[in-house]
Amino acid sequence: MKFDTPAGQNPIDQLKVVGKPTDRIDGKYKTTGTAPYAYERHDVVPNQAYGYVLGSGISKGRVRAIHVEDAKRAPGVLAVVTTLETPRLERGTMNTAYLFGGDAIQHYHQAIAVVVAETFEQARAAAFLVEVDYAAEAGKFDLAAEAKGAPPVPSDSGEGSGGDGEERVGDFEGAFAQAPVTLDETYTTADESHAMMEPHATVAAWDGDKLTLWTSNQMIAWGHGSIAKILGIPKANVRIDSPYVGGGFGGKLFVRADAVLAALGAKAAGRPVKVALTRPLIANNTTHRPATIQRVRIGATQDGTITAIAHESTSGNLPDGDPETAVSQTKLLYAGANRLTAMKLAHLDLPEGNAMRAPGEAPGLMVLEVAMDEMAEKLGLDPVAFRIRNDTQVDPQAPERPFSHRDLVGCLRLGADTFGWAKRNPRPGQVRDGQWLVGLGMAAAFRNNMVLKSGARVRLDGSGTVTVETDMTDVGTGSYTIIAQTAAEMMGLPLDKIVVRLGDSDFPVSSGSGGQFGANSSTAGVYAACVKLREAVAQRLGINSADAVFADGAVRAGNRAVPLGEAAAQGALSAEDTIEFGDLAKKQQQSTFGAHFVEVGVDADTAEIRVRRMLAVCAAGRILNPKSARSQVIGGMTMGTGAALMEELAVDTKRGFFANHDLAGYEVPVHADIPHQEVIFLDEVDPMSSPMKAKGVGELGICGVGAAVANAVYNATGIRVRDYPLTLDKFLERMPDAA
Amino acid sequence: MRSFTYERPGTPAEAAAAVARTPEAKFIAGGTNLLDLMKLQIETPAHLVDVNGLGLDRIEATPEGGLRIGALVRNTDLAADARVRKDYGVLSRALLAGASGQLRNKATTAGNLLQRTRCPYFYDTAQACNKRRPGSGCSALDGVSRQLAVIGGSDACIATHPGDMAVAMRVLDATVETVDAEGTARRIPIAEFHRLPGDEPEIDTTLKIGELITAVTLPRPVAGTHIYRKVRDRASYAYALVSVAAILGKDGTGHVAFGGVAHKPWRVEAAEADLPRGAKAVTETVFAGAKPTHENAYKLKLAERTLGAALNQARA
Amino acid sequence: MSRRDRVADAPVMAKVGLTVNGQRRELDLDIRTSLLDAAREHLHLTGSKKGCDHGQCGACTMIVDGRRINACLTLAVMHQGSEITTIEGLGQPDNLHPMQAAFVKHDGYQCGYCTPGQICSGVAVLAEIEAGIPSHVTADLNAPIEVSAAEIRERMSGNICRCGAYSNIVEAMTAVAGRQA
Numbered sequence A: 001m002k003f004d005t006p007a008g009q010n011p012i013d014q015l016k017v018v019g020k021p022t023d024r025i026d027g028k029y030k031t032t033g034t035a036p037y038a039y040e041r042h043d044v045v046p047n048q049a050y051g052y053v054l055g056s057g058i059s060k061g062r063v064r065a066i067h068v069e070d071a072k073r074a075p076g077v078l079a080v081v082t083t084l085e086t087p088r089l090e091r092g093t094m095n096t097a098y099l100f101g102g103d104a105i106q107h108y109h110q111a112i113a114v115v116v117a118e119t120f121e122q123a124r125a126a127a128f129l130v131e132v133d134y135a136a137e138a139g140k141f142d143l144a145a146e147a148k149g150a151p152p153v154p155s156d157s158g159e160g161s162g163g164d165g166e167e168r169v170g171d172f173e174g175a176f177a178q179a180p181v182t183l184d185e186t187y188t189t190a191d192e193s194h195a196m197m198e199p200h201a202t203v204a205a206w207d208g209d210k211l212t213l214w215t216s217n218q219m220i221a222w223g224h225g226s227i228a229k230i231l232g233i234p235k236a237n238v239r240i241d242s243p244y245v246g247g248g249f250g251g252k253l254f255v256r257a258d259a260v261l262a263a264l265g266a267k268a269a270g271r272p273v274k275v276a277l278t279r280p281l282i283a284n285n286t287t288h289r290p291a292t293i294q295r296v297r298i299g300a301t302q303d304g305t306i307t308a309i310a311h312e313s314t315s316g317n318l319p320d321g322d323p324e325t326a327v328s329q330t331k332l333l334y335a336g337a338n339r340l341t342a343m344k345l346a347h348l349d350l351p352e353g354n355a356m357r358a359p360g361e362a363p364g365l366m367v368l369e370v371a372m373d374e375m376a377e378k379l380g381l382d383p384v385a386f387r388i389r390n391d392t393q394v395d396p397q398a399p400e401r402p403f404s405h406r407d408l409v410g411c412l413r414l415g416a417d418t419f420g421w422a423k424r425n426p427r428p429g430q431v432r433d434g435q436w437l438v439g440l441g442m443a444a445a446f447r448n449n450m451v452l453k454s455g456a457r458v459r460l461d462g463s464g465t466v467t468v469e470t471d472m473t474d475v476g477t478g479s480y481t482i483i484a485q486t487a488a489e490m491m492g493l494p495l496d497k498i499v500v501r502l503g504d505s506d507f508p509v510s511s512g513s514g515g516q517f518g519a520n521s522s523t524a525g526v527y528a529a530c531v532k533l534r535e536a537v538a539q540r541l542g543i544n545s546a547d548a549v550f551a552d553g554a555v556r557a558g559n560r561a562v563p564l565g566e567a568a569a570q571g572a573l574s575a576e577d578t579i580e581f582g583d584l585a586k587k588q589q590q591s592t593f594g595a596h597f598v599e600v601g602v603d604a605d606t607a608e609i610r611v612r613r614m615l616a617v618c619a620a621g622r623i624l625n626p627k628s629a630r631s632q633v634i635g636g637m638t639m640g641t642g643a644a645l646m647e648e649l650a651v652d653t654k655r656g657f658f659a660n661h662d663l664a665g666y667e668v669p670v671h672a673d674i675p676h677q678e679v680i681f682l683d684e685v686d687p688m689s690s691p692m693k694a695k696g697v698g699e700l701g702i703c704g705v706g707a708a709v710a711n712a713v714y715n716a717t718g719i720r721v722r723d724y725p726l727t728l729d730k731f732l733e734r735m736p737d738a739a
Numbered sequence B: 001m002r003s004f005t006y007e008r009p010g011t012p013a014e015a016a017a018a019v020a021r022t023p024e025a026k027f028i029a030g031g032t033n034l035l036d037l038m039k040l041q042i043e044t045p046a047h048l049v050d051v052n053g054l055g056l057d058r059i060e061a062t063p064e065g066g067l068r069i070g071a072l073v074r075n076t077d078l079a080a081d082a083r084v085r086k087d088y089g090v091l092s093r094a095l096l097a098g099a100s101g102q103l104r105n106k107a108t109t110a111g112n113l114l115q116r117t118r119c120p121y122f123y124d125t126a127q128a129c130n131k132r133r134p135g136s137g138c139s140a141l142d143g144v145s146r147q148l149a150v151i152g153g154s155d156a157c158i159a160t161h162p163g164d165m166a167v168a169m170r171v172l173d174a175t176v177e178t179v180d181a182e183g184t185a186r187r188i189p190i191a192e193f194h195r196l197p198g199d200e201p202e203i204d205t206t207l208k209i210g211e212l213i214t215a216v217t218l219p220r221p222v223a224g225t226h227i228y229r230k231v232r233d234r235a236s237y238a239y240a241l242v243s244v245a246a247i248l249g250k251d252g253t254g255h256v257a258f259g260g261v262a263h264k265p266w267r268v269e270a271a272e273a274d275l276p277r278g279a280k281a282v283t284e285t286v287f288a289g290a291k292p293t294h295e296n297a298y299k300l301k302l303a304e305r306t307l308g309a310a311l312n313q314a315r316a
Numbered sequence C: 001m002s003r004r005d006r007v008a009d010a011p012v013m014a015k016v017g018l019t020v021n022g023q024r025r026e027l028d029l030d031i032r033t034s035l036l037d038a039a040r041e042h043l044h045l046t047g048s049k050k051g052c053d054h055g056q057c058g059a060c061t062m063i064v065d066g067r068r069i070n071a072c073l074t075l076a077v078m079h080q081g082s083e084i085t086t087i088e089g090l091g092q093p094d095n096l097h098p099m100q101a102a103f104v105k106h107d108g109y110q111c112g113y114c115t116p117g118q119i120c121s122g123v124a125v126l127a128e129i130e131a132g133i134p135s136h137v138t139a140d141l142n143a144p145i146e147v148s149a150a151e152i153r154e155r156m157s158g159n160i161c162r163c164g165a166y167s168n169i170v171e172a173m174t175a176v177a178g179r180q181a
Helices: A069-073 A120-127 A143-147 A172-178 A220-231 A257-269 A279-285 A361-379 A383-389 A408-419 A479-491 A518-541 A564-568 A626-645 A705-717 B012-021 B034-039 B075-080 B082-087 B089-096 B101-106 B109-113 B165-171 B269-277 B279-286 B298-315 C035-042 C098-105 C115-130 C149-158 C166-180
Strands: A049-055 A061-067 A077-082 A111-117 A131-136 A166-169 A181-189 A201-207 A210-215 A238-241 A273-276 A292-300 A306-317 A338-347 A398-402 A431-433 A436-448 A454-460 A466-470 A498-502 A549-551 A554-557 A560-563 A573-581 A591-603 A609-619 A677-681 B005-007 B025-028 B047-050 B059-061 B067-070 B175-179 B185-189 B212-218 B225-231 B242-248 B254-259 C013-020 C023-030 C061-064 C067-070 C083-085
Touching (some): A049 A279, A069 A077, A077 A257, A111 A257, A143 A292, A143 A338, A201 A257, A361 A436, A408 A436, A436 A609, A454 A564, A466 A518, A518 A554, B012 B212, B059 B082, B067 B082, B075 B082, B109 B165, B165 B242, B254 B269, B254 B298, B279 B298, C035 C061, C098 C166, C115 C149
Parallel strands (some): A609 A677
Antiparallel strands (some): C013 C023
């Protein structure tokens, strides 16, 4: 199905199933420990051996020799595969660093060997018997030092943000010079780790030259093609299965070393092998969100109308890597005639920087929305009012392009009313509650809506059950449930008559999960397949499909009502289709909007910061399931709070690696850090987006929330810290004497 | 993890003898730190002597009016003990500020005293670390050191003792009771139990090989407000940046020890006379001679302000 | 390097008898096997998860002899005779434990990987409060302890959820605690 005209009335608009806050259909499996994740697929193939991955102990240079004799002699060891005996393997989709093969070390903990043994304990013990000789080389590890002279580089995050290395509208410099009120500040954000709870893990089994990988991956079709390319085998010989993914956040968009080394280990051992990256390896072996240095300049008239806005970001990456697209939202969020955005890229020899939840917008809004707060204060304007004053209904770089639907102002107003924003004291450092200095902060949320081609197969059987198959993944997003809701709505069935099967490369290719494009795109694909199935049903029953009404488990046409299962009495009916999106997204800008409001307390003695209240108001088209969508938003708010307050991969700039590479050293928020979180969805639809009239929402929650935290901290203390994370050490010297 | 042999002896003296006679043997109790380190091949015992069955899990009143805490009393049980809650609040508070509920259910009193540093270079076997591999160098000195020691360190090591309980034990003037392979008992004042790194940072405590902790005794309760103030980046399940264990009167007199700042719980008794004069007067003495790195110099200010908070709390 | 650094020792095996979810199980294990791996790899009880294998995440939480622990940081051989409850023992897909049902109702999970640990911890936390065990946020160490959001959050902090379902987990637990009261 081609989607190239705005959606009209369609069966989804009935909202009998779609749009309801349904409990997840996979909930009973997840809560009982019976949902199968990659490393625990004991049932899929017998005789699995265990692989243990070794990471490089240097950050840059060459491996001279790997001594494996002792390891090979160790009890239970079946095989040792080293990078030296393997030619450098091709890279898969979106890989920047090479995953395995050859003697070159690009980054710390790069995989250099896998030890395969009968048991995990034996593989782990033998791995420590491997000795490696290195020839270390000097590398570049310090972003601040390399930032000077970093050139502008175009980039596309692949997740809805990106652009040219430098983009200009009007005369920024001239307008900024003439603006009566200006701001020019530089901010930094830290390297961050996805730290998903399920480590990257794969079971690999060869059957002749055919390879099956039971793995944990967000993008099955990418992974499928990548594994074939990396291993140099035909795609037809590879199958990937990933029905449950224990968190990805962008870290499992692509094939990583676990999959490659499970496949190589299985080949070498001559039997199935399973590999999970150990937790201490993950931060440096895999990918991370790159740190940024961002400069924002805003010029405005006395009444608060922005006349000039510039946002420049510098980040680092390995050769062939991309810059963090941290300036993209600044092209679209606020009006202003004169504009400049730039992304600069420094070469660093740290591990690969790549997509992490809302790449671009997450770190970009952490900065832009603090700059807006600072500018509002300079103007003597309320931060909400300042943003409303500079709202735009068109793409400021191309005013002929309207937004398909934009209600940022509605989010801001409803949020301010609901949160009690009017009670905020605009003078910072004035409100005290016992030991706590209390402050309120807010920020706008913005994230582009992406739509990707997505396919599905649906099959109706004689019992009236519809089975949906698509290689879409559920990474915690609720895909199983919203896909079932979509099929149920389309076929007029209750949810318990829908079976959803996901994550298998034998199924039709979907959008996959990333960039908050998954929910809308994949359900639209299911919609398309169901349209075909409805036609097939009507044809089988001899009714005109235009007259057929699918409801209450039956098909009605005129006075005739036939139970749906009867259409498949003579044999199952199957239909497959793919939704393909035309150029609607080019004609009109599709984005999602929101507003974050946060209250923090800052300990008057120690400057410990604790979040006390949080509210997000979101405008993201039709909400397919308010329960799971709300969870996506609070999850983003939680991760964004971590980015604001604690998350930082600590770079050893001398040795070139992230030193705090485990979950004790890299702190993410725990229960005690997160208060009750409130989310309000504006009731809206966007027919430009898809037949579902939905948009992405999975990343909107993280966009802007960090700035709202930072602005609240400023309101509480009067201290503006422009270097994330906002840890107490950056406040202590400036804290007022404790009372 | 290396393979090891394993035994469960019947008495503390047998346990001590077993470790003393077996090369590369170690005691295991809760295991929450030892197994963590064994998985990374940082600890590589050839023989484990499981002391969980030795009956060292009771808390008893001493004739002197104090408490004798068995070495195997779990952190949860010690924190929840009615006598500890009533008379040694600083100890209960310190325990509850540490780790997680799951870990406190397993971790023991003795094991808590013996937990090793969380320095990132100690934990990374590819990096130089004098504590893990004597003579290899200290990467932390010019590396990532935000969490590490500001005082009492050496050119060989700036690791911190990561525990909370030990800081409370220090302010309570606890005594560590041990037995050795010959069955000889010894009493070690807590102040002398943990070492400074000097040029032998691989040695954390003054225990001899095979010497088994059997109990920790507390003297009679000290009157005053018992405070354990732990400062950390996230609100729970994190190591202290700085902690203050204090027993204070309304007039500010009392006792104080600091955690998160040194290779051992840090207490300078001579400075305590200055407590009524305020935090700064005390921390200037306590931290005289501090040698922070550029990353952890904030701990000096933080220690002062945290003590100030404790003094305010006692006065309230 | 010493000889032991270069040469692997012969594996040491141990017989371990455990009662898991009410069933007596006998295992012959490499002595290095953690309680977590004994369950996941040998008993194929894979509900308990391995998120970090170092006691830093809580995904492996089991209830052992009535107390929640990190199953990754204990050896199976140290649990001879122990009574162990894993997530599989609390309830099954068609017979959910009230805490499991509350997690479903309140959407107290997303990817599901930390969920079994959260639920085992959640059940144990309510029992710990009931038993009068204090926490870091208990204001008065010598007074009865109320079930509050602050108490739940502090006590659950050993179970990390990177998806960020915390707010919903607290609601699920509060609902269960209310029913118990």
